[in-house]
Amino acid sequence: MSDSETLEDWGPRGTAGVAFAAALRFDAVDVTLGGRPVLRNFSLALVPGEIVCLLGESGSGKSTILRVAAGIQRIDGGTVKINDQIVSGPGIHAKPDRRGIGLMFQDFALFPHLTLLQNVTFGLRKLGRTAALAQARQALKRVGLDDREADYPHRLSGGQQQRLALARSIAPRPGILMLDEPFSSLDARLRETVRNETLAVLHETHATTIIVTHDPEEAMLLGDRIALLRHGRLAQIDTASEIYNRPVDLNAARFFSPLSEIEARVQAGRVETPLGPVPAPRHADGTAVTVAIRPIGSLDVATEGPGIPGRVLAKRDAIGIDLCEVSVAGLERPIQIRRRADRNLVVGSDVFLTLNPEHVLVFAKD
Ligand SMILES: Nc1ncnc2c1ncn2[C@@H]1O[C@H](COP(=O)(O)OP(=O)(O)OP(=O)(O)O)[C@@H](O)[C@H]1O
Numbered sequence: 529m530s531d532s533e534t535l536e537d538w539g540p541r542g543t544a545g546v547a548f549a550a551a552l553r554f555d556a557v558d559v560t561l562g563g564r565p566v567l568r569n570f571s572l573a574l575v576p577g578e579i580v581c582l583l584g585e586s587g588s589g590k591s592t593i594l595r596v597a598a599g600i601q602r603i604d605g606g607t608v609k610i611n612d613q614i615v616s617g618p619g620i621h622a623k624p625d626r627r628g629i630g631l632m633f634q635d636f637a638l639f640p641h642l643t644l645l646q647n648v649t650f651g652l653r654k655l656g657r658t659a660a661l662a663q664a665r666q667a668l669k670r671v672g673l674d675d676r677e678a679d680y681p682h683r684l685s686g687g688q689q690q691r692l693a694l695a696r697s698i699a700p701r702p703g704i705l706m707l708d709e710p711f712s713s714l715d716a717r718l719r720e721t722v723r724n725e726t727l728a729v730l731h732e733t734h735a736t737t738i739i740v741t742h743d744p745e746e747a748m749l750l751g752d753r754i755a756l757l758r759h760g761r762l763a764q765i766d767t768a769s770e771i772y773n774r775p776v777d778l779n780a781a782r783f784f785s786p787l788s789e790i791e792a793r794v795q796a797g798r799v800e801t802p803l804g805p806v807p808a809p810r811h812a813d814g815t816a817v818t819v820a821i822r823p824i825g826s827l828d829v830a831t832e833g834p835g836i837p838g839r840v841l842a843k844r845d846a847i848g849i850d851l852c853e854v855s856v857a858g859l860e861r862p863i864q865i866r867r868r869a870d871r872n873l874v875v876g877s878d879v880f881l882t883l884n885p886e887h888v889l890v891f892a893k894d
Pocket of ligand 1: 561562566584586587588590
């Protein structure tokens with residue numbers, strides 16, 4: 529089955545069923561599994577209709593948060609509220625089907641022995657047959673699969689299976705949706721279209737949504753806010769631009785781009801580096817810091833001075849972009865730079881670097 533996918537494969541925009549978006553709130557949630565704390569004092573509040581992307585290393589607890597919200601996982605401390613109602617808390621555990629949360633799993637978890645239509649109506653049994661069929665068909669139409677309703681999931685391409693899983697999760701018009709790595713099984717060609725159209729569907733439904741992803745770029749594209757999770761705790765929550773420009777610590781910064789790191793000490797409100805001075809007004813004199821330089825925007829590269837002299841050690845072309853490694857006297861490792869392609873920049877050539885201190889991050893060492 530072909531996996532080529534275009535926007536035309538999807539149904540008309542603006543036709544997804546609208547939900548009554550709900551507020552979702554985790555307060556100081558603890559979960560211990562197999563004797564190990566998996567969520568620790570985890571708090572997060574989503575306003576109705578908000579899309580939050582959960583980003584974090586493998587094993588940081590992302591899927592556990594979805595399971596907790598959906599009521600598949602019990603908690604050991606804290607509370608979970610939907611609107612003003614506690615659904616998980618001391619002595620309280622509302623059943624999954626009482627929470628009004630739609631789930632979409634990484635592997636889509638489609639029922640192989642049911643047709644597409646039966647897959648979607650499965651979650652609509654409470655509605656009565658006529659309403660269930662109407663709502664299921666509307667969801668299938670929105671994702672462009674209405675003409676395949678009698679087919680079986682194994683006859684669909686990967687992109688179509690994703691669309692079916694999305695239709696199934698939105699068909700009951702849940703006030704809250706949880707998507708666990710919804711695009712991870714799609715290849716790069718497909719991902720952009722599917723991602724954009726899924727986002728359009730989410731906006732149409734108005735559902736409050738948590739999307740788990742490993743991919744920082746995806747989180748920045750999809751999330752109204754990004755929640756960065758580390759060892760079961762919330763490390764930072766912010767908009768994409770805040771979290772990118774003002775990461776809470778070095779580890780958070782490392783999540784969003786590769787970094788060249790320079791160890792130094794603050795003197796008179798600044799840090800002297802082999803690339804020039806960097807202001808560090810928020811750090812006391814004598815503080816040991818890491819200066820983190822991103823490959824994009826931090827350094828201007830010219831083939832003539834002025835600037836700090838360097839030499840191009842390696843270069844890769846990536847369609848209009850140069851990925852360079854430049855050695856600079858005083859730096860242990862070559863610095864990584866991504867910039868617009870320049871034919872004059874060849875391996876072995878001398879270059880001159882100018883630091884843009886406002887793009888450079890400075891973090892106190894632990
Ligand atoms: N039933 C269980 N018993 C014991 N440990 C578990 C259980 N389920 C999950 N864990 C552990 O809890 C931690 C968090 O798991 P979780 O699946 O929430 O992480 P994640 O951030 O979603 O990871 P990934 O990105 O790899 O999917 C992991 O260390 C995992 O091994």
